Amino acid sequence: MRGRFMSRIGSNPFTFFTPPSTAGGTRSAPTQYPPGTKIGPQPRPNVVRDTFESVVNGDAMRRLQGLAKLMDVAAKGPFAAREPHGGPPPLTQAEGVGDLTFGKKDTEEGGPVTRLQKFLEGTGHLVMGNAPYGNFGGMTQAALNAYQVDEGISPADGKMSPATLEAMQRPQHPRTDATMGVLAEAYAPQLGRPMGPLEPGRDGARVQEFERGSLTRMPDGEVRVKDLSGKDLVPPTPPSTVTTLEEAKAFHVAQWGEKGATDYNDGSEYYGGNDCGPASVVIAATAVGAMEHPDAAGAGEAIDGVRDSIFGASNESVTMKIDKVTKGVTEAGAVATVYGSADVTAESLDGALTRGHPVILGGNPFGDDELHQAWGPAAAAAGNYLEDGNFGGHWVTVTGKTAEGNYIVNDPLCPRGPIEVTPEQMAEYLNGNLGMIEVSPKPVPVP
Structure with missing residues (x-):
């Protein structure tokens, strides 16, 4: 019996004996199964699935399957970025x-x-x-x-x-429509570049799409500026930085002064021996429009007001760390972005100025030694410094850069106004810096 069973397996591996019938004791003839047939216990039927598939017709099922594929794609990652259209032709003959x-x-x-x-x-x-x-x-x-x-x-x-x-060789961005030019330029940091030409919109409007939003000119002339989600964009603020010393004078105050000896602090009752921090806050807050610029007679009072906002009522000039200066900025009504000393570089400084934001910067104007001097010695030699020796840490406000690439520094120790600082002098000041505060205006709410 065993030999006959093995011979059957050897001649046809898909031939099996059926089990004895429960109705009688005779063995039925062997059943032949085609290759690939699963023998043994089968999974239980899915009644819900089988019923659903039997009810839904083929077209509906295919639509559901297509939707499932889309959902699967969305789960795996974002769709490809939009390409611009309606722009000038790309470079097709690129040889040479x-x-x-x-x-x-x-x-x-x-x-x-x-x-x-x-x-x-x-x-x-x-x-x-x-x-x-x-x-x-x-x-x-x-x-x-x-x-x-x-x-x-x-x-x-x-x-x-x-x-x-x-x-x-890629699709090129179209030009900004002439009717949108001024607004598009003003909102450029928020909108990006055009993605298509001016096209008809709903209700007679004309719309131009951008990388991060759109400009819509309504039939009555109103222009709506929105981001990609349809939310109104905050009106842009003009740059708060300058390119000349003459412009920077509009922000300047000195820490202290003698009667008639300065245009930026007339030596009032408030003495600012250690008030470089609050004086720098006054300069930066004035630059971004959070404060009105005080005249010489009101400079001491404005500086004292910032100090009071930090410590409460205080008539005593004290040295300040970056957290106190930061509080002065926010109490003045501006936005403060703080950089730790390790993150302060010429690149981060230039980045803030490029964004149109003045910077309150801590360091040593006299440098570490005679071979590594910032601007302190030169300003003192020119008679435009209230100190003539190395006194350690100090706060100043950098309000811009000249066309030649020099920094415009509103140093509260300069009684005769802001000064130009070379990149080399600034590098010495940044060496061992105390940190940096990028000062920007608060966003204007959309009505």
């Missing part, structure tokens, strides 16, 4: 364009320089006028630099690079 350098000239009509120039004309960065095509000169280099800046390409140096060529 990536190798161009300043001074190159085309050797034949329609060469790579000409194609680059016509592309930049299309994006609005280059106006050739009556100039001949085919010469990569200063005008083309400036246009290429402007294109790189707008595309966020680094470095933006007016030189071709792989990143620049790649950007030129």
Whole structure:
């Protein structure tokens, strides 16, 4: 019996004997099962699923399955970023364009320089006028630099690079519609670049979509500015930084002074020997519009008012750490963004100024030694400093940069007004700094 069973398995592995019938003692003939058939206990039927599938027709089931696929895609990550449309044509004939350098000239009509120039004309960065095509000169280099800046390409140096060529071959951003130009420029940090041309909207409106929002001009002329969620954007605030010493004078106060000896503190009853912190708050808060600028007669009172807001009623000048100065900024009605000393660099300082925000900065104006001096010795030698020796930590307000790249510093120890500070002097001040406070105005609520 055992041998016959094994021979059957060997000749056909899918041949099995059925179990004896419960109705009698005879064995039934063996049953043949096709390959792949599952033998043994089967899973219990899913009555709910089977009933549902039997009721829902095929089209509905396919729609449900499609929805499930969409939900699965959404769960795995965001959809691909939108691409701009309606802009100038991309650079399609790129042969030789990536190798161009300043001074190159085309050797034949329609060469790579000409194609680059016509592309930049299309994006609005280059106006050739009556100039001949085919010469990569200063005008083309400036246009290429402007294109790189707008595309966020680094470095933006007016030189071709792989990143620049790649950007030129992608769909290009359209230009801002002329009727939206001023608003689009004002809201540029919030909206980003245009994603499409001005197009018809609902109820006769005209809409231009941007990377992070939209501008909608209603039939009555009203313009609505919204983010991608449809929420009204806060009106932008003008920059609070300056580019000249003359402009910075509008914010300046000195810590103390003698009667008639200064335009920025007339030596009133309030003595500010250690009031560089609150004096810097007055300067920064004035710059962002949170306070009115005091005249010389009111400077001491304004400084004392900031000190009182930090400590309560106090007529005693005291040194302050960054937390106290920060409290003075917020009590004055401005927004304070604090940077620890390890995070204070020339890059973070420049970043705040680029955003249009003055900075209260702690450091040592005299540096560590004669070989590492900031601006203190030079200002003292020029007769524009209330101290003439190394006294340690100090707070100042940096209110901007000049066109030449020097920093404009409203130092409360300068009785004759703000000063220019070179990047090298600023680097010495940042060495061993006490921290930095980026000061910005409070957002204007949308009515």
